Amino acid sequence: xxxxxxxxxxxxxxxxxxxxxxxxxxxxxxxxxxxxxxxxxxxxxxxxxxxxxxxxxxxxxxxxxxxxxxxxxxxxxxxxxxxxxxxxxxxxxxxxxxxxxxxxxxxxxxxxxxxxxxxxxxxxxxxxxxxxxxxxxxxxxxxxxxxxxxxxxxxxxxxxxxxxxxxxxxxxxxxxxxxxxxxxxxxxxxxxxxxxxxxxxxxxxxxxxxxxxxxxxxxxxxxxxxxxxxxxxxxxxxxxxxxxxxxxxxxxxxxxxxxxxxxxxxxxxxxxxxxxxxxxxxxxxxxxxxxxxxxxxxxxxxxxxxxxxxxxxxxxxxxxxxxxxxxxxxxxxxxxxxxxxxxxxxxxxxxxxxxxxxxxxxxxxxxxxxxxxxxxxxxxxxxxxxxxxxxxxxxxxxxxxxxxxxxxxxxxxxxxxxxxxxxxxxxx
Amino acid sequence: xxxxxxxxxxxxxxxxxxxxxxxxxxxxxxxxxxxxxxxxxxxxxxxxxxxxxxxxxxxxxxxxxxxxxxxxxxxxxxxxxxxxxxxxxxxxxxxxxxxxxxxxxxxxxxxxxxxxxxxxxxxxxxxxxxxxxxxxxxxxxxxxxxxxxxxxxxxxxxxxxxxxxxxxxxxxxxxxxxxxxxxxxxxxxxxxxxxxxxxxxxxxxxxxxxxxxxxxxxxxxxxxxxxxxxxxxxxxxxxxxxxxxxxxxxxxxxxxxxxxxxxxxxxxxxxxxxxxxxxxxxxxxxxxxxxxxxxxxxxxxxxxxxxxxxxxxxxxxxxxxxxxxxxxxxxxxxxxxxxxxxxxxxxxxxxxxxxxxxxxxxxxxxxxxxxxxxxxxxxxxxxxxxxxxxxxxxxxxxxxxxxxxxxxxxxxxxxxxxxxxxxxxxxx
Numbered sequence: 001x002x003x004x005x006x007x008x009x010x011x012x013x014x015x016x017x018x019x020x021x022x023x024x025x026x027x028x029x030x031x032x033x034x035x036x037x038x039x040x041x042x043x044x045x046x047x048x049x050x051x052x053x054x055x056x057x058x059x060x061x062x063x064x065x066x067x068x069x070x071x072x073x074x075x076x077x078x079x080x081x082x083x084x085x086x087x088x089x090x091x092x093x094x095x096x097x098x099x100x101x102x103x104x105x106x107x108x109x110x111x112x113x114x115x116x117x118x119x120x121x122x123x124x125x126x127x128x129x130x131x132x133x134x135x136x137x138x139x140x141x142x143x144x145x146x147x148x149x150x151x152x153x154x155x156x157x158x159x160x161x162x163x164x165x166x167x168x169x170x171x172x173x174x175x176x177x178x179x180x181x182x183x184x185x186x187x188x189x190x191x192x193x194x195x196x197x198x199x200x201x202x203x204x205x206x207x208x209x210x211x212x213x214x215x216x217x218x219x220x221x222x223x224x225x226x227x228x229x230x231x232x233x234x235x236x237x238x239x240x241x242x243x244x245x246x247x248x249x250x251x252x253x254x255x256x257x258x259x260x261x262x263x264x265x266x267x268x269x270x271x272x273x274x275x276x277x278x279x280x281x282x283x284x285x286x287x288x289x290x291x292x293x294x295x296x297x298x299x300x301x302x303x304x305x306x307x308x309x310x311x312x313x314x315x316x317x318x319x320x321x322x323x324x325x326x327x328x329x330x331x332x333x334x335x336x337x338x339x340x341x342x343x344x345x346x347x348x349x350x351x352x353x354x355x356x357x358x359x360x361x362x363x364x365x366x367x368x369x370x371x372x373x374x375x376x377x378x379x380x381x382x383x384x385x386x387x388x389x390x391x392x393x394x395x396x397x398x399x400x401x402x403x404x405x406x407x408x409x410x411x412x413x414x415x416x417x418x419x420x421x422x423x424x425x426x427x428x
Numbered sequence: 429x430x431x432x433x434x435x436x437x438x439x440x441x442x443x444x445x446x447x448x449x450x451x452x453x454x455x456x457x458x459x460x461x462x463x464x465x466x467x468x469x470x471x472x473x474x475x476x477x478x479x480x481x482x483x484x485x486x487x488x489x490x491x492x493x494x495x496x497x498x499x500x501x502x503x504x505x506x507x508x509x510x511x512x513x514x515x516x517x518x519x520x521x522x523x524x525x526x527x528x529x530x531x532x533x534x535x536x537x538x539x540x541x542x543x544x545x546x547x548x549x550x551x552x553x554x555x556x557x558x559x560x561x562x563x564x565x566x567x568x569x570x571x572x573x574x575x576x577x578x579x580x581x582x583x584x585x586x587x588x589x590x591x592x593x594x595x596x597x598x599x600x601x602x603x604x605x606x607x608x609x610x611x612x613x614x615x616x617x618x619x620x621x622x623x624x625x626x627x628x629x630x631x632x633x634x635x636x637x638x639x640x641x642x643x644x645x646x647x648x649x650x651x652x653x654x655x656x657x658x659x660x661x662x663x664x665x666x667x668x669x670x671x672x673x674x675x676x677x678x679x680x681x682x683x684x685x686x687x688x689x690x691x692x693x694x695x696x697x698x699x700x701x702x703x704x705x706x707x708x709x710x711x712x713x714x715x716x717x718x719x720x721x722x723x724x725x726x727x728x729x730x731x732x733x734x735x736x737x738x739x740x741x742x743x744x745x746x747x748x749x750x751x752x753x754x755x756x757x758x759x760x761x762x763x764x765x766x767x768x769x770x771x772x773x774x775x776x777x778x779x780x781x782x783x784x785x786x787x788x789x790x791x792x793x794x795x796x797x798x799x800x801x802x803x804x805x806x807x808x809x810x811x812x813x814x815x816x817x818x819x820x821x822x823x824x825x826x827x828x829x830x831x832x833x834x835x836x837x838x839x840x841x842x843x844x845x846x847x848x849x850x851x852x853x854x855x856x
Contacts, residue, residue: 134578172597218585
């Protein structure tokens with residue numbers, strides 16, 4: 001008999017079905033046994049007589065196949081339950097588990113959850129984090145395809161870093177050294193010269209020695225880059241529309257849970273204000289929040305989101321016009337006062353995006369490298385591409401794990417990473 | 429004025445539009461100048477008087493912004509052309525280019541194309557390779573989402589290899605050694621224990637010292653894994669449906685080009701036969717094609733596709749039941765005669781998929797490791813996950829670059845890779 005997904009069980013009484021899944025709950029009474037079986041589509045209660053199941057030696061998290069009859073049961077979810085006919089244990093779980101798929105993981109340390117990743121994924125709360133993450137990936141790509149972007153896949157093994165060599169992981173590449181890409185920045189810029197609008201969803205690597213709640217050594221970067229952009233504004237405008245569309249989808253699919261976990265539905269990002277960097281410094285000063293003059297501190301990021309929420313009703317703000325010196329060499333100047341056409345998007349207190357307009361001529365790039373004391377020759381294979389017809393362009397990168405964490409109100413980016421990597425963690 | 433994508437230019441005569449793009453063709457006559465401008469949406473001819481454009485010093489591949497009037501022109505593609513009003517060169521291309529976006533790249537060596545990737549991408553023929561590749565990625569994910577699979581993102585930095593340590597790239601990871609993942613195999617199996625059905629599209633790494641037309645050191649693997657599978661057959665059945673759906677989409681969107689390049693539309697893969705490995709060896713022997721007894725040679729793969737085409741009219745065949753010894757330690761036995769529940773899908777002469785049913789109990793995995801002389805302890809962090817409720821499962825991996833190459837009839841997998849990596853290539 002074909003296997004039936006639990007969600008697809010009809011309510012026609014008397015119908016026989018074969019279902020497969022994990023034992024999520026189990027109650028053995030004198031007169032009846034109640035098994036709640038879960039698969040990737042949902043859960044169902046199965047009622048058996050003790051005689052039918054005693055010999056199976058069932059326990060929580062065992063993997064079970066059951067043939068059963070459908071029975072209308074108005075009190076059950078979906079209006080039906082199953083009456084056990086026969087069953088087979090497909091796989092046994094251990095006798096001792098630190099938690100089960102029905103546990104409240106709030107009291108289970110992250111390390112223990114991680115060491116039992118399959119089991120933590122099977123809980124509703126953790127499973128949902130990664131279903132939301134998958135929906136973010138899907139929504140990011142779908143929106144950009146609808147805006148004429150082409151997905152690209154670029155190499156993560158590179159000969160030099162995009163930002164001049166710090167925080168790079170070295171790879172033994174046959175007889176020489178290679179490095180793990182910190183960003184697809186150069187490749188997506190080349191992609192603009194070829195395809196005009198490109199995006200990529202892929203890993204990037206930063207040899208961050210410091211473990212904070214916001215940093216990982218490996219994360220998934222949602223990157224886009226587009227041509228015919230002559231300031232930071234069209235890039236911010238694109239992101240506003242992108243995230244507004246994405247957040248609508250997430251509210252529709254996961255809204256109750258997002259509100260429960262984070263305190264609110266996801267806002268309409270088209271309402272997020274755009275504030276110049278000096279204005280932000282001044283606002284923070286007035287609010288008595290410490291933040292350096294050249295960049296934003298974590299406290300500053302939180303403070304600005306609070307101010308945006310108070311003023312505009314949306315806990316998000318685009319900060320534009322950072323000091324050029326605080327941005328990578330390829331950042332385009334914004335006016336002549338030392339500001340860059342670079343922005344960050346802060347959302348619910350955390351920077352989730354960095355973006356802006358880039359320099360698009362070889363001359364400007366060389367001059368920027370020189371002014372920073374960086375070796376022009378080291379970037380030759382990149383600079384050559386700017387002689388092949390490179391339009392003015394800009395783009396952005398969103399950290400997938402950070403965005404997932406902020407959407408759901410998770411305190412640590414590790415909770416939004418299936419297998420987090422940092423100085424300490426290389427397993428599982 | 430808002431920029432108009434070329435494809436969206438209406439045919440209302442007299443309307444003024446602003447278009448941006450690259451100069452794809454250029455003819456300067458005494459009485460008129462003809463510019464074919466291309467953007468990510470299409471091409472349009474712009475007619476100017478010599479006086480209007482001479483001072484701009486236009487040349488091929490320059491990046492141009494033009495304000496122009498729409499004019500009905502029945503002979504032009506789309507039934508319209510543009511009458512130049514004013515223009516601005518946004519970016520200059522070099523005076524000397526090895527080819528242009530209108531060149532036939534058949535005579536341009538791959539190395540030269542690669543060294544000028546943005547320019548080669550701007551040609552119709554190379555651009556299309558990567559538009560097809562993007563469509564494959566999209567189609568793979570969309571089909572699997574519709575089959576209840578969840579996308580996962582797993583780490584590419586691992587402490588040990590999945591296949592026992594050969595061909596691994598070593599990464600200097602702070603004070604210790606890490607390795608680049610050869611496959612998300614372990615993680616996707618763990619994913620099955622958590623989410624039942626998972627897929628991932630991401631990079632994998634093989635330190636292949638040999639440069640062949642089929643091998644790269646870094647490639648994009650389309651991976652899936654699903655629970656409640658007790659032989660190789662359901663996995664092959666899923667792939668038949670997956671590729672049939674994907675191929676229909678590709679035929680619809682790129683059919684003419686696929687037929688022109690590869691000689692035929694993409695076939696209906698539901699018609700691909702399934703042949704047991706010993707039967708394949710015998711068929712090849714009868715056809716006089718050399719192939720080892722334990723695996724398939726490249727000649728064998730080509731020969732079997734030819735035989736399938738002759739017998740079934742489809743140049744594809746699933747080969748199932750490879751010798752267990754030729755497969756990784758996690759392969760599930762097929763019967764008791766030393767065969768594995770493992771299959772390859774050969775398509776148009778090349779293996780594009782490896783898949784099968786996996787062992788799903790800790791005991792079976794330990795016994796398999798021991799029988800191969802591999803250290804059980806080295807896999808402890810993996811084996812522990814099999815005690816958390818691991819259903820019988822199986823899955824497959826498709827090489828994205830190989831599939832793209834076979835779809836379009838490209839001779840070398842490097843032609844389907846934006847930035848190929850092999851022993852020689854680490855740049856661009």
